[in-house]
Amino acid sequence: MAYGIIHFFAGGTQKQYDATLAAVHPEKGSLPKGQIFHAAGPSEGGWTVVAVHDSRESWEDFRDGTLLPQLQQGIEGGFTKPPAETAFDAYNVMP
Numbered sequence: 168m169a170y171g172i173i174h175f176f177a178g179g180t181q182k183q184y185d186a187t188l189a190a191v192h193p194e195k196g197s198l199p200k201g202q203i204f205h206a207a208g209p210s211e212g213g214w215t216v217v218a219v220h221d222s223r224e225s226w227e228d229f230r231d232g233t234l235l236p237q238l239q240q241g242i243e244g245g246f247t248k249p250p251a252e253t254a255f256d257a258y259n260v261m262p
Contacts, residue, residue, distance in 0.1 A: 169203065169257035170223040172216075175248035180215030186244035190237045199233065201225025203260065216250070221255055226254075 176183070184207055192198065198205055204219035220226040238249065 169219055169221055169260045170224075170226050171219045171255045171257045173227060173253040174216040174218075175210065175213055175253075176246045176250045177213045177215070179246055181209065181214070181249075182244060183218070183246045184214050186241065187238075187242050187246050188213045190245060199229050201229065214246075219260055223256075246252050 188207075189195070192205075201216055201220045201222065203221055203223070205217070207214065207216040209215075218226075220229065237247070
């Protein structure tokens with residue numbers, strides 16, 4: 168089953184998003200293995216990122232193998248605080 172993640176970065180900006188995305192999605196214009204959707208944009212009070220993976224396992228692999236290590240290491244110009252996270256089993260994913 169597909170698995171969705173919503174990250175809200177309070178006070179986050181497009182500049183921080185761009186720096187973070189470059190660090191965790193180094194192949195510009197492509198998604199990590201298992202990720203089938205990615206959208207991001209400004210929202211009230213910060214920046215929101217929505218990702219859908221083909222399974223919870225592929226999300227956890229990306230989170231534990233790429234995202235968290237990069238965020239813990241620090242990304243120059245990137246987000247400086249961890250996001251609020253909402254996760255869900257995606258009942259329906261449409262292209």
